[in-house]
Amino acid sequence: MFFEGTLAWSDILFLLKGAVVTIAITLAAVGIGTLFGTLFGVIRAGAAWWISSPLGWVLDIFRSVPLLIQLVIFNSFNSMFRLNWPTYVVACICLGVYAAALCTEIVRSGVAAVPTTTRRAARSLGLTWRQEVVSITLPIATRIVFPSWIGLALGIMKDTSLVLWIGIIELLRSSQIVTTRIQEPLTILAITGVIYFLMSFPIARLGARLEKRWQIQ
Template identity: 80%
Template sequence: MFFGASLSWNDILFMLSGAVTTIAITLASVAIGTSLGVLFGLARAGSPWWISWPIGGILDIFRSIPLLIQLVLFNSFNSMFRLHWPTYLVACLCLGIYAAAFCTEIVRSGVTAVPTTTRRAARSLGLTWFQEVVSITLPMATRIVFPSWIGLALGVMKDTALVLWIGIVELLRSSQIVTTRVQEPLLVLSIAGLIYFLMSFPIARLGAQLEKRWRIQ
């Protein structure tokens, strides 16, 4: 028991299991969002307008609609079309596409920030488009967009709290369940906030250290 409340170690462990679910959804969603974001970002940065604009228009839809509505719609379509996908997969796909909508613009801005003369010089040395992108453009763009990408990853971690609305027991939902039992919302939510902080702080510090190292180089 903690602070005279009926909160037990089993409750803490239950919340930590929810935190593990939060981390798993975050990792999967960020991986999906980053992969799609790099592909779409490169397409938007180097394609003619009749390719770039439709991609941007579609992604604007996902950026504009609140994530909670997207989660509910994705889950409803899953039932409506009888796909029988696990809610965990629905959450990861929805969050991944949502993250991709933002990551695309992050990547596009990084690629367009690479000097055109540098890219032309690489091509003049005989590099193919793929070699130039992998060896020159993406490494330089990564240093530019990395702080924004870290912010996106941390945002996705916090946005995972919304998946409780489609029945997933992540950290916030597990905290609500514990609160219902012990009737100590302030204590339970304070512990949940601390767990969120402990998950987010190392990522933020790692990003700051990498950014500092790259700036020195």
């Protein structure tokens, strides 16, 4: 037993299982968001207005509507259209779309920050638009937007706590279940906070180290 015989190691393990679910959803959502956010960000930065503006309007919807509402709507559509997707898949897709909407503007601002003279010089050397974007623009933009991307990843990790509303037992929901059993909310919330910190701290430190290394280079 642990903590005056009220909190068992099995409870700690239950919280850690919830943390694993949190990490899994975070990785999936950030992966989806980064992939589509990069694509949409490049389009928003360089496409014609009749493509960029409608895309921006659609993404504004996902940035503006609270994530909890999006999760509930996504989950309801899953039932209404009889898709029969597991709630884990629904959560990953919903958070991924939300992350993509945020990441799009991060990438767009990074691409826009690349000097026009640099891009023109690349094109004058004979590079195609695709070669210029992949070899010149995106590497420079990555260094610019990396701190914001780290903040996005950490934010998505914390936002995973909202998936409890569609029935997923992640870290926060695990803490609620344990709290209901042993009636020690402060202790459980403190442990939960420490677990969130242990998951987030390495990402933040890695981001700071990479940013410092790129500045030196």
